[in-house]
Amino acid sequence: MTAIRARGRLIAVASGKGGVGKTFLAITLSHALARRGNAVLLFDADLGLANVDIQLGLMPDRDIGGVVEGRIGIDDAIIRHAGGFDILPGRSGSGSLATIGANALEDVLAQLRHLTQRYDAVVMDLGAGLDQHVRRMASFADLLAVIATDEPTSLTDAYAVLKLHGADGGRGEAMIVINQASTASAGERTHATLARACQAFLGRAPRLAGTVRRDDKVRDAIRRQTLLLERHPNTPAATDIERLADVFDRRVTPAAT
Ligand SMILES: Nc1ncnc2c1ncn2[C@@H]1O[C@H](COP(=O)(O)OP(=O)(O)OP(=O)(O)O)[C@@H](O)[C@H]1O
Ligand SMILES: [Mg+2]
Numbered sequence: 001m002t003a004i005r006a007r008g009r010l011i012a013v014a015s016g017k018g019g020v021g022k023t024f025l026a027i028t029l030s031h032a033l034a035r036r037g038n039a040v041l042l043f044d045a046d047l048g049l050a051n052v053d054i055q056l057g058l059m060p061d062r063d064i065g066g067v068v069e070g071r072i073g074i075d076d077a078i079i080r081h082a083g084g085f086d087i088l089p090g091r092s093g094s095g096s097l098a099t100i101g102a103n104a105l106e107d108v109l110a111q112l113r114h115l116t117q118r119y120d121a122v123v124m125d126l127g128a129g130l131d132q133h134v135r136r137m138a139s140f141a142d143l144l145a146v147i148a149t150d151e152p153t154s155l156t157d158a159y160a161v162l163k164l165h166g167a168d169g170g171r172g173e174a175m176i177v178i179n180q181a182s183t184a185s186a187g188e189r190t191h192a193t194l195a196r197a198c199q200a201f202l203g204r205a206p207r208l209a210g211t212v213r214r215d216d217k218v219r220d221a222i223r224r225q226t227l228l229l230e231r232h233p234n235t236p237a238a239t240d241i242e243r244l245a246d247v248f249d250r251r252v253t254p255a256a257t
Contacts, residue, residue, distance in 0.1 A: 007116045007117060008039070008115075008116035008117075008118075008119045008120040008121055008122060008252065009116065009120070009121055009122070009142040009143055009251065009252050010112060010113065010116060010121075010122045010124065010140065010141045010142050010143070010172075011029075011121055011122070011123045011124065011141060011142065011143045011144075011145060011248065011252075012045075012124045012126055012137055012138045012140075012141035012143070012144050012145065012172075013025060013026040013029075013123065013124065013125050013126060013145045013147060014126045014134065014138050014144060014145070014146055014147070014161050015126075015128065015146060015147040015148065015154070015157060015158060015161065016128065016129070016130055016154075016156075016157025016158055016160050016161045017128060017148075017151075017153055017154045017157035017158070018128030018129070019128070020147050020148065020149050020154050020179055020180070021147055021149075021179040021180060021212070021218075022125055022126065022128075022147050023046070023051040023052060023055055023125050024055065024218060024222060024228075025145075025147055025177065025179060025212070025241070026042060026052070026123050026124075026125035027042065027052060027055055027056065027125075027227070028227065028228050028229060028238075028241050029123060029145075029241065029244065029245055029248060030042040030083075030085045030121070030123045031083045031084070031085060031227050031229055031230075032229060032241055032242055032244075032245030033085075033120070033121050033123075033245055033248060033249060033252060034083065034084040034085040035084065035229070035245075036245060036246075036249045038119075038120035038121055038249065038252055038253065039086075039118065039119045039120050039121075040084075040085040040086065040119060040120065040121045040122075040123065041078065041085070041086045041087070041088060041115060041119045041121070041122045041123070042081075042085055042086070042087050042088070042123045042125065043064075043087075043088040043112065043122060043123065043124045043125070044063075044064070044087070044088065044089050044090030044125055045090070045124040045125055045126050045127070045137055046090055046125055046126065046127035046128075047090070047091070047096065047097040047098045047100065047127060047133055048096050048097075048098040048127050048129075049090075049096070049127065050063070050089060050090025050091050050092050051090070051125065052087060052089065052090065052125055053087075053089050053090070053092055054225075055222055055225065056081065056087075056225055056227075057225030057226075058079070058081075058087070058089065059092070060077075060079055060087075060089040060092060062076060062077045062089075063077055063088075063089040063090060063091050063092050064077060064088060064089065064090055064091060064097065064108065065090075065091040065092075065095060065097060067108065067111070068097060068100055068104050068107075068108065074088070074108075074111045074115070077089065083227050083230070086119075098127075098131070098133070100133075102132070102136075105133055105136060105137075109136070109137070109140050112124075113140075120252050120253060121248070121252045124137055124141065126138065130157075130160060130161065130164060135164055135168055136168075138161065138164075138165055138168070138170060139165060139168040139169060139170040139171065140171065141170075141171070141172045142171065142172040142173075143172045143173055143175065143248070143251055144161075144165055144170060144172050144173070144174040144175070145175055145176075145177050145209060145248075146158050146161050146162060146174055146175070146176050146177070146206070147177050147179050148176060148177070148178055148179070148190065148194060149178065149179055149180045149181075149190075150178070150180075150181065150186065150190040155190070155193065155194055155197075158176070158194060159194060159197055159198065161174075162174055162198055162202065162206060163201075163202055166202055166204075173206075173207075173251075174206045175206055175207050175208070175209035175247075176191050176194060176195070176206050176207065176208050176209060177208075177209050177210055177211075177212065177244065178190045178191050178208070178210075178211045178212070179211075179212045180212070180213075180214040181211045181212065181213050181214065182213070182214060183213065184211050184213065184240075186211075187208075187211025187212075187213070188208065188211065190211075191208040191211070194206075195208075209244055209247050209248065210240060210241075210243055210244035210247055211240060212237050212240040212241055212244065213236040213237055213240055214237075215235050215236045215237035215238075217231070217232035217235040217237060217238070218237050220232065228241070229241070229242070
């Protein structure tokens with residue numbers, strides 16, 4: 001019997017609030033999923049301000065901008081990273097894509113969906129804020145990872161992401177990742193606070209995918225434009241992300257029946 005490959009999953013990484021660690025987590029999770037044997041595409045979906053290429057020290061000469069403008073095909077913009085995953089870079093240099101029309105976005109999403117025939121996971125690093133494009137990409141994903149820290153503004157914004165995900169008829173499961181936690185149990189408490197509010201006002205409480213501790217080695221890896229799991233594999237944040245990747249890995253590659 002010929003094995004038919006299951007389609008891969010689109011995973012959106014969102015937070016509402018800026019600067020909580022979306023790009024860092026999207027990159028490191030992509031790396032960890034690739035190391036678990038998955039074919040992974042990381043898409044820099046921050047249409048206002050591309051970040052992935054900067055955190056990784058890449059200078060792509062083609063990016064999603066060319067695809068949106070119809071100058072190149074999506075495959076021509078995809079580059080291979082030495083970490084074992086592929087990257088679809090965001091608009092580098094000047095010229096934001098934040099104002100592309102809804103039809104152009106739908107076209108990109110359809111092409112990403114098509115790419116899940118080739119990739120086990122397509123990870124989308126969304127921009128901060130909750131504009132129409134962010135909402136559409138979050139609701140289009142099969143799995144929504146909402147990143148929050150213990151700061152009240154982050155929790156409020158994460159709650160807003162979850163509320164809109166419900167209002168927009170989001171197709172995928174939403175899960176919470178608490179980043180920059182002082183300890184694992186502090187992260188669990190932060191999740192419990194957010195989950196209580198969701199249960200009370202939205203009637204459902206999203207699960208905790210994992211907690212990632214605050215770790216100076218994260219800043220070091222970013223500053224050196226390297227991958228945390230290669231540069232500092234045994235530090236607290238790296239250990240936590242490996243555990244988080246196991247949770248996502250099970251959702252990307254369901255156990256054989
Ligand atoms: N677990 C962590 N421990 C320590 N510092 C962290 C951790 N996660 C993120 N950071 C810090 O937070 C900064 C912001 O991270 P990042 O750029 O990934 O956030 P972002 O949510 O993508 O931001 P933006 O909304 O601007 O796109 C990083 O430069 C890093 O210094
Ligand atoms: Mg970012």
